[in-house]
Amino acid sequence: MKCKVCRDRAVIDIRRHNAGFCKDHFLEHLTGQVAKTIKEFSMFESDDRLLVAVSGGKDSLALWDILLNLGYDATGFYLDLGIGAYSRASKDASVSFAEQRSAKLIVRSLAQEHGLTVPELSKLTGRVPCSGCGLNKRYEFNRAALEEGFDVLVTGHNLDDEVATLFGNVLHWNVDMLGRQAPVLEERALEESGTALVRKVKPLVRVAERETAAYALLRGIDYIVEECPLVEGNVQHRYKEAITLLEEASPGTKHQMYFGFLKKASHRFQQEPDGAEVVACSTCGAPTAVWDPARAAVCSFCKTKALALKRKSEGSVARPPRKRRTH
Ligand code: FES
Ligand code: ZN
Ligand code: ZN
Numbered sequence: 001m002k003c004k005v006c007r008d009r010a011v012i013d014i015r016r017h018n019a020g021f022c023k024d025h026f027l028e029h030l031t032g033q034v035a036k037t038i039k040e041f042s043m044f045e046s047d048d049r050l051l052v053a054v055s056g057g058k059d060s061l062a063l064w065d066i067l068l069n070l071g072y073d074a075t076g077f078y079l080d081l082g083i084g085a086y087s088r089a090s091k092d093a094s095v096s097f098a099e100q101r102s103a104k105l106i107v108r109s110l111a112q113e114h115g116l117t118v119p120e121l122s123k124l125t126g127r128v129p130c131s132g133c134g135l136n137k138r139y140e141f142n143r144a145a146l147e148e149g150f151d152v153l154v155t156g157h158n159l160d161d162e163v164a165t166l167f168g169n170v171l172h173w174n175v176d177m178l179g180r181q182a183p184v185l186e187e188r189a190l191e192e193s194g195t196a197l198v199r200k201v202k203p204l205v206r207v208a209e210r211e212t213a214a215y216a217l218l219r220g221i222d223y224i225v226e227e228c229p230l231v232e233g234n235v236q237h238r239y240k241e242a243i244t245l246l247e248e249a250s251p252g253t254k255h256q257m258y259f260g261f262l263k264k265a266s267h268r269f270q271q272e273p274d275g276a277e278v279v280a281c282s283t284c285g286a287p288t289a290v291w292d293p294a295r296a297a298v299c300s301f302c303k304t305k306a307l308a309l310k311r312k313s314e315g316s317v318a319r320p321p322r323k324r325r326t327h
Helices: 023-040 058-069 084-101 110-114 118-125 129-147 159-171 175-179 209-218 235-249 253-264 300-314
Strands: 012-014 019-021 049-054 073-080 105-109 152-154 188-190 195-197 199-201 277-280 287-290
Touching (some): 049 058, 049 129, 058 084, 058 209, 073 110, 084 105, 105 110, 105 129, 110 129, 118 300, 129 152, 129 300, 159 253, 188 277, 235 253
Parallel strands (some): 049 073, 073 105, 152 199
Antiparallel strands (some): 188 195
């Protein structure tokens, strides 16, 4: 196959674009796709301060690399989840990328910030690790962005991630989640508490996972290839596999599903659940949705943390999370 632009030998073919690219034109193409997404969804301006959530994996490091190449003021943020050797390796990958690019990286650890790791949280609450992991990441990314004065929080969710989430949300008709599944979530400030949910954006939504891997490889980015060892209960993985089968049979399916949803259906779902009001958490002050404003509102992060720390101090654990059937 030949490169669509220069007719040189192609190193990758992208079937949904019906095109092959040589190394240089692929890197240019991918960078262009990200720049187009940033512009199309008005994600941020050239003088905004960006905080990029990095995990040491291909998506977040490729995204950080592209944003730096495009000239944005992009600082990395790595959250150590305390998942043994996996967390150590992913932190090393993030730190060495930052050093190579002379970019600023903020590193925080759940154990230091809250006295809990993701595996502990799972054991103490009886929930699958990914649930505590997602909750902690959302909370800590937002807190770091606020405390360090960033305008926008940038995450490396790619097209495959978004389609898998959409597929799961439709499968279970999670209408609240469908209302919040967008490439941009606007800032939500609460004046009385002085806190906010920082503006969140996903500039990789037009890019497939296979393409970020190719980008990282061709750019010589040393990302962590291993999967998280706690991924077993993560049903999102199954959805990705199912959708990849459909994509292979009919290239463009993922793009069609996600962008079709944004164009034709997303406006039908509300960002706020029915009857909910957003108020400050009575423990930490972060914005949280409540249905009965007369009652003290405590956000899910504070509730989970309090429960886990209580069980930890009592030396008790919850029953282990139920194993999902694998067939
Ligand atoms: Fe879910 Fe690691 S905790 S994949
Ligand atoms: Zn070329
Ligand atoms: Zn709280």
